[in-house]
Each structure stands twice: as structure tokens, then as C-alpha cells.
Amino acid sequence: MNICFIMYPWENVDPDKDSTLRIIHECIKRKHRVVVATPAGLTMRNSVTNVFGKVLTAPSPFPGTIPAFYKKVKLKDRMLPLAGFDVVFMRANPPLDIMMLNFLDSVRQDVFILNDIQGLREANNKLYTASLYDPTNDIIPITHVSKNKEFLKKTILESKQDKMIMKPLDGMGGRGVIVIEKDAVQNINSLLDFYISTGDGNSNYVILQEYIEGAENGDVRVLMLNGEPIGAMKRIPAADDHRSNFSAGGSVKRHALTKREKDLCKYIGPKLVEDGLYFVGLDIINGKLIEVNVCSPGGIVNINKLHKVKLQSKVVDFLENVVKYKSIAQQRKSEFRETVQNA
Template identity: 25%
Template structure:
């Protein structure tokens, strides 16, 4: 295959990222593998083709993840024709660009849609991805797997929700990595106005009922085509445990990952969500579970493969690349 990974900016990529592990798996399997940033695309030349200034990702037998990424960044960018790709993997995080580079935020989806229309396999499906990136996407799934919630820009409506529901969590509708996520103890929360103000600076807020068990962290599950991602019979799932008094279990917020054995609760959630995720073209997603509720769907550049690799000694990136091979060979 000839495949490319679209990221925010190649120079800011980190060797421990899940994207690096996916690129490593592709390169080790002998595929022509490229990296390019959202600002490296071009369209409208005389030949009418999509092009990009991309850097080759080549794996050497003595490479580590660090040296692999160093090699990618050190290579000169080459002009490649994106119409000739078999696969474009969208690994840019539009939320990260929303503040500093608003022009870049939608471009992964926009260019992805155009390339998909030209016959390139693009994952996740760019025609659904923009909708799926919003936390509103969770509301499209059965009520039994999601907490009671409200999406609003009204501080008064948030206060009313808290008055009715009590213990809650408020966060940006478009957000990631635990930024501006606040715990609301109940109707008498003295800092609710300040919390609400901070969240509303990012646009719409979503306030959710607090789910029992959150003090124990959350569960990250990886789904591939609507099924649990696994390797050698080992499911890609782990628990993220908060540290200290910080209620956020995100690894980026200081949480730590511990092993998890899947139970009936997690399997039931996958059963309830899998068919829709598959139908929506959500090839690879991470879902976050607290208790018996899904609190987050991560369809855009889901991370955490490093935790699976460290906890279980398996490389689940190989399973993902194998699935892409099957898609291309089947002409999907």
C-alpha cells in the first residue's frame, strides 16, 4: 500500500504518539508510508491533482520509536500526488488547531472528503468525522449507555441542570485532553459561575450528571470497525486512574493506566454502539467509560496505544494496519 498520515504539523509530532506506532507498523510491513501536516496540502495545479509536501517514514531494523521519528523529521519534504494514495489516515486533532490556527482546524476533514470522492480510502470517514468530533455525537446512541446531559451556552440553564441533577461535570462541547473540565459538587457549588465562564470561552458547554465510580477513573476501550480492537486474543482496553485530588483520569492530565479485564458491562456497551460506529465509518475510535456509561467518544486521533503496549506487551497497531490492507485489497 501507499499510505499517508495527516497530522497537525510533522515537526511537533512525538515519538510516543499512537500515530508513530501506526506508522511504524505500516513501514515495518513494507508499505510506502508518508507523513504530512495540515498545512502541507495543495490543490489546483495544472494537472488537477491533489498534492502534498510529505516526508517519508522509513523503518530500519535498529530503529527505536525515537530514532524513527527523528528520521522522519530530518528528511526533506517531497511532493507526492495524494490521488495515488491507497489510504489517507486522518490523525490531526482539529481541536488543537481551533485556538492558535483556526484556518487549519477544518482542513483535514475538507481535504479528506475530496480525496475520498476521488477513490482514496480515508479513515475515519471524513463525511461523518466533523459531526462525530462533537460531544453531541454521543447523544445519537442509546440512552442506556450515556449519562443525562445538557448542551447549552446559557449559564442559567447550567445552574438549573445542576439544581435538578446535583453532582455534575461541565466541559467544552469541543474539547480534549481534560482542558476546562470541572467537577460540580451540587447546587451549592460556590465556584459554578467561574467554572461556567471558563468553559463557555471555548463555545458551547456540555454538562453531564456525575457517574458513580468516577473516583476510580475511567476505562478506555479501542474499537476497530465497531468491534473491540485486539491482538493475539488480548483486547485493547485499560483503566485510567486519576492521581492526587485531580478527578481527571486523562493520561495528559497526569492519570496513570492500569490493566483491565473486560466484563459484561464493557462488552454490552460495545454491543450497543458497534453497529452505528461501523455504519458511520468510524474505523478506529476510543471510547471512555465510567461505571455503565460512556462519557466520551474519541473518533479523531484517539491515543493510548503506548499504554496497551506497556501493559500487555502487544502491538495493536499491526491489527489496525492489517484491517487497512483488507480494505484496500477488497476495493473498499
């Protein structure tokens, strides 16, 4: 299997914490050909989409630990046709580069892309949860999105709650997520100005979301593969922060999904598969879905440690099965065409 990871720069990988590196390590251990590249490496030559990437070759003997593998793996720069890969694994951090998706459109019929281009277009920001039908807000928090300062201010002041969550439409790692308290009205104007204004005459969308009781105790990160949960952990905020993201100083602990969380996963799973979102991270607070992370969801390292599992094995098993059945289908098609041709 030939697989290209379109991701962040290789030199930025933290070998002790990186989920993508675990998947890459598993692929190479199984003798698959792996190339890593950034979105900036995509190019077109003679109307053919290529990628400037690094071909990874494992040293011999194969390192016993993943940090050692990262340190000793050999890298070879090459420009390669993207259609020559069986899988393109999208692991670039948000915000999503729309031009990158335009390049990938040209190979969409030839290569299995995870996650699918159209799914990424639809779900790369925090609006995706609005596509899930939940009129009673049983699993989706009440959410407002706008660039209109007066509307947002009015929404805060008229809320039945004493506090709400404010965050940018695009973001990762909990950056920009704050708690707005209604009685701090003197700060609301300046906060909205800061979040909406870009400083260049343009403006940003802002999300206001109902505050979920129990949020101060953290959230649950669930990793979903092909519409099914494969692992979960509880993320707990640092003592001086409301954000539970590990990158924001939070900690993690072992977590078994509750019945409500399992029902939520069962409800959203078919929609994810329908949209080609095969590997995603769900953030859940008190049984409500806060975000669907589709660009480069993390959590493999911590879930592996907490539950003594190897989630990367399940991910690579899934990739191998997809490529296998796609190859069988192509072979059958070729045989049928030959039969018709010789009739």
C-alpha cells in the same frame, strides 16, 4: 500500499508515548510507502488536491526500537497528489479543522479515509453520543448542552445530584473537565462566564453531564477497530486530580472488559462502522459511555505494554485488507466493463 498520515507536526511526536508513530513504524516495517503531513499541508493545484508532506524512508539496518526509528528515519519534503494514496489516515488532534475535510471531499471516492470524512463531521465533538438511542440513559449519562447561562445554572441547581461534570464541547486530554458541586453556588456564575465567553463577542457550548458514581476511581479506555474492541486499559486519576487522562497526570493499569463493557461495545460497534468510524477510542465509567474519541485516539503504547500485544499490527492488517478488497473490486469492475465493451 501508499498511506498518508494527516497528523500533528512530526517534530512534536513523543517517540516513547505516541500511538501514531507505532502505526507508522509497522507500515514501514512492512515496506509500505508512508508520507506524514499536517492539515496545513493540504493544497490545490490545477483543481487537484495535493499535500505538502514528508516522505519517510527507514535507515538501514532497520532500527530495533521505535525511539531509534524516530531518531534515524529519513524525511524528504514533497508535494504529492492525494488521490495517489491508497489510504489517508486521519490523526490530527482536535479541534477538527473543517477546511481540511473540505479538501478531502475531492478524493473521498478514490482513497480509503480513516476515519471517514462524514463520520468525523458528525462525531468530532462530544455531542456524538446523543445520536445513540438510549432513552432510559442506561449506557449514556444524562447530558445537557447549551450556551445559555441561565439554563445551565438552573440545570445545576435543579439536579438531583450534589455534583455534575462540566466540560467544553471541543477538547482533548481532559482539558477543561471539572466537577461542579451544587453547594458552591457562588462560583457557578463565574465558571459559566469563563466557559461560555470567548472574549471576542462569540460564545462556546458547554456540556453538563451527570456525575457517574465511581468516576473518582478512573475510567476505561477501549480502542475499537472496525466495530470491535481490540484492547483496553484502566486509567486512574492522580491523587490531586479527578481526571484520569494520561496527559493529565493519571496512571494506567491492566484491564479486562467486563460483560457490561463488552455489551456496550457490541451495541455501539455497528453504529461506528455505519458512520465510517473504524478506529476510535471509547471512554467508559461504571458501564456508561462518556466520550467517543474519533480524531486521534491514543492508548496503543500503554495497552501494548500492559497486555504484551502489538495493536498496531491489527490496525495495519485492517488497512491492508481494505486496500486488497478494494483493488479486487476495481479489477473485477474493469474486467466486466471489458466484457460488455467486446460484446
